[in-house]
Amino acid sequence: MGKTGYFTHPDCRRHEMGPGHPECPERLDAIEDRLLVTGVGDALERREAPMATPENITLAHARRHVEAIDELRTRLAKHIADGGRAYAQIDPDTSLNGSSWNAAMRASGAVIAAVDAVMSGELENAFCAVRPPGHHACHDRSMGFCIFNQVAVGARYAIQQHGLKRVAIVDFDVHHGNGTEDILSDDPRVLMVGIFQHPFYPGTGYDSPADNMVNVPVPAYTKGDVIRGLIEKNWMPRLEEFKPEMIFISAGFDAHREDDLGQLGLVEADYTWMTQRIKEVANKYSQGRIVSSLEGGYNLSALGRSVEAHLRALADL
Ligand SMILES: [Zn+2]
Numbered sequence: 001m002g003k004t005g006y007f008t009h010p011d012c013r014r015h016e017m018g019p020g021h022p023e024c025p026e027r028l029d030a031i032e033d034r035l036l037v038t039g040v041g042d043a044l045e046r047r048e049a050p051m052a053t054p055e056n057i058t059l060a061h062a063r064r065h066v067e068a069i070d071e072l073r074t075r076l077a078k079h080i081a082d083g084g085r086a087y088a089q090i091d092p093d094t095s096l097n098g099s100s101w102n103a104a105m106r107a108s109g110a111v112i113a114a115v116d117a118v119m120s121g122e123l124e125n126a127f128c129a130v131r132p133p134g135h136h137a138c139h140d141r142s143m144g145f146c147i148f149n150q151v152a153v154g155a156r157y158a159i160q161q162h163g164l165k166r167v168a169i170v171d172f173d174v175h176h177g178n179g180t181e182d183i184l185s186d187d188p189r190v191l192m193v194g195i196f197q198h199p200f201y202p203g204t205g206y207d208s209p210a211d212n213m214v215n216v217p218v219p220a221y222t223k224g225d226v227i228r229g230l231i232e233k234n235w236m237p238r239l240e241e242f243k244p245e246m247i248f249i250s251a252g253f254d255a256h257r258e259d260d261l262g263q264l265g266l267v268e269a270d271y272t273w274m275t276q277r278i279k280e281v282a283n284k285y286s287q288g289r290i291v292s293s294l295e296g297g298y299n300l301s302a303l304g305r306s307v308e309a310h311l312r313a314l315a316d317l
Helices: 026-038 065-083 101-121 150-162 178-183 226-241 267-284 300-315
Strands: 006-010 045-049 088-091 092-094 125-128 167-171 190-197 213-218 246-251 289-294
Touching: 006 101, 006 300, 026 300, 065 088, 065 092, 065 101, 065 178, 092 101, 101 125, 101 150, 101 246, 101 289, 150 167, 150 178, 150 246, 150 267, 150 289, 167 178, 167 226, 167 267, 178 190, 190 226, 213 226, 226 267, 246 267, 267 300, 289 300
Parallel strands: 006 045, 006 125, 125 289, 167 190, 167 246, 190 213, 246 289
Antiparallel strands: 088 092
């Protein structure tokens, strides 16, 4: 039985988007507290997330987009130095502060380092406790609390750097992973399976736009038993057929029934079940290789408990 890695960095806590924003630094504290009090943290191999390079980010994003965010943060740094505004707005929900660039680079760096460690066999699987989240970040646009798409970067990195021919992405965040879909639609080396509330933000995902995108939209107030049935029916045959060499998880926990940003009815046992089902596929086809990265999850208590359940399943605790 291999080890489970836990990648994070203090820079991911320094990114914040203003008072009252649900995508807040305290999310990482809630996870850390829960792992500490339950002892789950002791069973994980903790590693510091390195910085990705802008070159790494262009695996998934247009170079002009990476440069535009870099220019925005340079202008913001000048404003901050002059005693001016502390945030640079990207969309109504998404902004940069003085630490956001480094946080975003650590988020992609965490996933890349996790891929390297899992591919080398040092770790069996890994979870990246990072912010900002990434799955709404499109090829040439940041949006929806996301700056760069670390799971898409990591998937392309695994393909290019490690020569993998088939990688799967599983997204169980309450919101559709429109950014990942935008970047990886029609890339035959990738299969993405997702389940999300619909109609809901960001309004996409009702139709599967490409053969490699398996979208399962579900109405508000759908509960875990129904979602498990839909996953068995829609995800599992496609994953079995695809035989992924590595599996990424866009691990959002905002489909929890206590999370007010969504209206789905998952509980901790559902996150355990989903993680175990993904592990079964990984053990069969992928030598157990899973790299999971935090996306949403805004009720702090539910987030801590759900990540604990996810990690217990990943680490066989
Ligand atoms: Zn979400």
